Amino acid sequence: MKKFILLPLFAVLFFIMNISGAKAQISGAAGPVKNHLISVIINPTYALTATSSTNAYNFSSATQLTNGITTIGAVSLDYSANALTKIMVNASTANFAGGSGSNPMPSTVLTITNGVNTAALTTTPQAIATSLPKGTGTVSIDYKITPGLTYDAAADYAISLVYTLTSN
C-alpha cells in the first residue's frame, strides 16, 4: 500500500527537480531568452491576363459565313496561382450587340477550344482548361465563329468574353 502512495510522490518530486534544474540552467545563461513566433498566412492567389483585348472578324463571302472563320491562338491567357486551377469562360450577354434587334446573333455562333476542351459560348461558365498546375503558365485559345446566313448584314456585332481563373 505504501508503494502506491510513494510512487506518485516520487514521480512528482522528480518532475519538480527537473524543472528546477532546467530553471537553474537558464538562470546560468548569458541573458534572458525570448521566443519570437513568426506566423505566415498564404491566401489562395490567382492572377489572369489576356494578351489580346479584341478580336475582329470581317466576313466577305457566303462561304466564310457558312463554314466559319477559325483563328488559332486567338488569345493567350497568362495565369499564375498557388493552387490547382482551371479556366472558365462565359459570354457577358446571351447575344451579340448590334445587328437586327428582332433577329439577334447568339453567342453560340462562337466556339472556343484549347485543343482539348471545346465549348460553344454561352452566359454559363464552362471549363476551357482544367487541372492547371501550380505556378505560372499560358493557355492558348482558338476561336471559330460561324454565323451562317441567318443574321442580317451589320458592321457592329460585338460581344465580350469573360475568362475566370478558379480553383480546380
Place this chain on the structure above:
Amino acid sequence: MEFRYIVLVLIFITAGLSSYAQERPASTPGNNYTASTTITVKIPRIANITLSENRTRQIPDLSSGTDIPATENQMLKSIESNGKWAIDVVNTDVEYNKAENRQASSTRPSRTLIYITSQP
C-alpha cells in the same frame, strides 16, 4: 509555483492558436483573376448564285445589284444570301454591260440576263 507558470503558458499558447485560426481568412481570392476580351464581327450583305453548270458567282453587295449574263443552257439553280433579294429574268438578244450601262454587243446569240437586287 512552476506548475502555475506551466499552466499559464499552456493557456496563452492555446489562446494564441485559437486566435490565429479565427483570424486566418477563408479561401478568398487574393488578386484579380478574371480577364475579358471583346469580339467584333462585320457581316456584309452577300449572296452566292449557283448556275446549272455549277458556276458560282459571288455578289459582294446586293444593295447595288448585279447582273449575270447566262450563256447557253445556264439556268439559275440556287441562291444563298443573308439578305432579301429579288430576281428579274429578262430574255434579250443582246448582252447587257451593266458597268457601261449600255448594250455591249448586238451580234451575240440570244442570252438570258439575270438581274438580282436586294430588297429593303
